[in-house]
Amino acid sequence: MAEIVTPRKRECERCGRVDEWDPDQHSWRIVTDDGTKQSGDPHCLHEWDINGTFNPLAE
Secondary structure, eight states: OOOBOOOSEEEBTTTOOEEEEETTTTEEEEOEETTEEOOOOTTOOOOBSOOTTOOOBOO
């Protein structure tokens, strides 16, 4: 049986917001870099970099 994997990190191609998956909370969390959240533009309609090149099947 194939193992399905999910993305662990995503970045908005429009504003640069970066999120990481938090397995304990089962949700996305905004990445913090040097104490600053990489939140990008709060009014952005995020275009995540997860697209047809992501392979959900574990190798």
